[in-house]
Amino acid sequence: MEQFKEIRIFSEGRGELFQPPDLDGFRAYVRRHKVKGLVNKVVTEQEAVMKLVQDGDYLVYDCNMFQRGPSLLVREIIRQGKKNLGVAGKFTYMDIALLVAGGCVDRIDVGFIGVGLAPVTKAIRESRVRLTEWSNSAMTMRLLAGAMGMPFIPASFLGGTDVYAHSAAKTIEDPYTGRETILLPALNPDIAMIHVHQSDTYGNARVFGSDIAAWETAASSRKVIISAEEIIDTEDIRKDPGRTTIPYFLVDAVVEAPFGAYPGEMSGLYAADMDHVTLLLQAATNSDETPMLDYLERNVHSVGSNLEFLEKRVGFKRLMQLKRQAEIKEGYYP
Amino acid sequence: MTSARDFTEVEASICTAARMMEENKIYWVVGSGPPRFSLSLAKRLYAPKLVYMTEDGCMGQQTRYPLEAFMNMVCSRGNYRALGWASMNIACAHTAAGFVDYAVLATLQIDPYGNLNTSMMGDDYARPSRRFGGSGGANEMGSLAWGTIILTTIEKRKFVEKVDFVTTPGFLDGSPGARERAGLPAGTGPYRVVTPEAVFGYDEETHYMKLLGISKWVSIEEVLGNMGFEPIVPDNVEITDPPTEEELVVLRSEIDITGRTIGRGSKWISLP
Numbered sequence: 001m002e003q004f005k006e007i008r009i010f011s012e013g014r015g016e017l018f019q020p021p022d023l024d025g026f027r028a029y030v031r032r033h034k035v036k037g038l039v040n041k042v043v044t045e046q047e048a049v050m051k052l053v054q055d056g057d058y059l060v061y062d063c064n065m066f067q068r069g070p071s072l073l074v075r076e077i078i079r080q081g082k083k084n085l086g087v088a089g090k091f092t093y094m095d096i097a098l099l100v101a102g103g104c105v106d107r108i109d110v111g112f113i114g115v116g117l118a119p120v121t122k123a124i125r126e127s128r129v130r131l132t133e134w135s136n137s138a139m140t141m142r143l144l145a146g147a148m149g150m151p152f153i154p155a156s157f158l159g160g161t162d163v164y165a166h167s168a169a170k171t172i173e174d175p176y177t178g179r180e181t182i183l184l185p186a187l188n189p190d191i192a193m194i195h196v197h198q199s200d201t202y203g204n205a206r207v208f209g210s211d212i213a214a215w216e217t218a219a220s221s222r223k224v225i226i227s228a229e230e231i232i233d234t235e236d237i238r239k240d241p242g243r244t245t246i247p248y249f250l251v252d253a254v255v256e257a258p259f260g261a262y263p264g265e266m267s268g269l270y271a272a273d274m275d276h277v278t279l280l281l282q283a284a285t286n287s288d289e290t291p292m293l294d295y296l297e298r299n300v301h302s303v304g305s306n307l308e309f310l311e312k313r314v315g316f317k318r319l320m321q322l323k324r325q326a327e328i329k330e331g332y333y334p
Numbered sequence: 335m336t337s338a339r340d341f342t343e344v345e346a347s348i349c350t351a352a353r354m355m356e357e358n359k360i361y362w363v364v365g366s367g368p369p370r371f372s373l374s375l376a377k378r379l380y381a382p383k384l385v386y387m388t389e390d391g392c393m394g395q396q397t398r399y400p401l402e403a404f405m406n407m408v409c410s411r412g413n414y415r416a417l418g419w420a421s422m423n424i425a426c427a428h429t430a431a432g433f434v435d436y437a438v439l440a441t442l443q444i445d446p447y448g449n450l451n452t453s454m455m456g457d458d459y460a461r462p463s464r465r466f467g468g469s470g471g472a473n474e475m476g477s478l479a480w481g482t483i484i485l486t487t488i489e490k491r492k493f494v495e496k497v498d499f500v501t502t503p504g505f506l507d508g509s510p511g512a513r514e515r516a517g518l519p520a521g522t523g524p525y526r527v528v529t530p531e532a533v534f535g536y537d538e539e540t541h542y543m544k545l546l547g548i549s550k551w552v553s554i555e556e557v558l559g560n561m562g563f564e565p566i567v568p569d570n571v572e573i574t575d576p577p578t579e580e581e582l583v584v585l586r587s588e589i590d591i592t593g594r595t596i597g598r599g600s601k602w603i604s605l606p
Contacts, residue, residue, distance in 0.1 A: 067405070067409050116466070121465040124460070133469070137425075137474040155430075155517075156518060157474040161501060161503050162453070163453070210420065211421040332410070
């Protein structure tokens with residue numbers, strides 16, 4: 001009779017695993033739904049969010065409302081009143097405050113979720129939002145595992161801490177060395193939103209500058225929305241293929257979105273609007289809800305699209321100033 | 335070099351930390367504030383070949399100060415003229431494989447074994463009295479770099495016997511091999527804690543915090559009086575030099591030009 005050997009599990013975090021690994025499920029989804037042909041995927045932000053973001057979905061976005069985040073798509077999710085979203089809270093700040101204040105979120109995997117954000121703290125205390133703790137790299141490694149079709153990924157951090165205790169990581173005996181090894185479960189989100197500098201109509205997308213996890217975010221997620229500052233010709237992609245960050249077949253929708261990261265910075269293109277950032281910060285750190293609700297009314301609900309928001313709430317003059325403030329060009333555009 | 339007479343507490347910390355930074359080493363630093371300023375100051379005056387990187391996988395940048403609030407990673411000024419632009423998994427990978435000598439961090443609370451809290455305040459995780467960002471990159475930085483340098487201020491509510499939440503591992507319970515048993519790489523852990531009034535290290539055997547130096551404007555008793563636990567106090571506690579005029583000129587005119595970090599809210603020290 002065959003002798004089985006056992007791998008010991010030394011300990012386990014007691015946090016809730018919001019999006020349990022399901023490799024076969026993910027592969028089956030890809031096989032059935034992903035479009036392999038080179039087809040035009042350009043849609044409006046309204047269409048993209050309406051069609052692809054479902055209530056209850058687990059959402060991931062790359063970067064945040066201060067730097068290269070998909071700010072317009074975050075605002076559109078709130079505008080459409082999406083509910084009960086889970087959020088991969090890696091490297092995020094103001095987005096999470098807006099999404100929580102907008103009533104869209106009921107669970108967050110914490111990598112980093114901002115300091116002193118009143119809507120978030122209030123929602124936690126009132127048990128309207130459940131949290132599981134991770135770290136930024138734990139989250140990007142989980143996405144990497146999801147993107148690679150792996151069930152989990154070993155790590156040599158997180159262990160020994162309260163972060164670990166409130167995570168869903170496990171510590172096992174490494175079958176090769178016998179050493180304590182931490183396992184992070186793969187993460188395959190339902191929906192990903194990534195704002196990029198350029199994309200063609202098929203979704204071949206380019207990010208210029210440093211990166212949190214644009215490729216991992218796209219490659220691990222079932223549905224992927226790219227918002228791009230600029231739609232470029234596929235011939236331009238072919239002339240410089242090393243610049244392609246995300247290949248088209250990962251992508252379900254492409255939204256043309258000039259100033260889509262506003263009020264954040266889009267490196268090489270425009271600076272952050274610090275007046276708007278300050279306004280937002282004041283609203284988000286105020287224990288009185290009124291300024292935040294006023295902010296959402298003025299900048300999200302009372303405008304129908306990002307273009308209308310930019311025209312009516314920001315203005316051409318301000319946008320041109322932000323373009324001029326982006327003096328540093330080296331290294332970004334080819 | 336002339337010692338300065340008037341400076342803020344934060345400036346004292348940054349300058350002390352800057353003198354600790356080593357040439358030809360690699361650092362992983364949190365986005366902004368005193369940790370990054372201390373590395374920039376060190377690069378400018380003492381260790382021009384020091385390289386630091388940030389969570390977005392930006393490596394060896396020549397940060398173009400000033401940085402606006404929050405604008406320190408994935409941004410053109412923070413990432414100016416770097417040696418490489420990569421991503422968070424790349425930054426973490428290089429650190430996990432042992433390439434990063436030191437992590438430089440800030441904290442809200444610290445215990446005698448160097449465990450750090452940047453997650454929440456309160457007794458009940460589900461009902462925090464204050465909720466903060468969480469780990470961010472701090473957990474992996476403090477786990478994977480060979481040594482960790484922490485910049486903070488001495489206050490009773492910060493230097494506590496037990497932190498409300500362990501976000502980033504120090505020496506955990508201090509027992510031999512505690513970090514390794516938790517799955518962390520061998521030979522890593524807290525190295526120095528830098529504050530305006532005092533510098534701490536750790537006892538090699540017990541891993542308990544040890545006073546190494548104090549600033550000339552305080553006594554050991556005053557330092558201990560502001561802590562929630564008593565560190566090991568050896569017979570030979572050094573006197574840390576105050577900032578030099580040169581350091582302050584660079585810090586004020588080239589690094590924190592706006593004074594947002596080094597000036598606002600920080601107590602002034604005036605030496606006779």
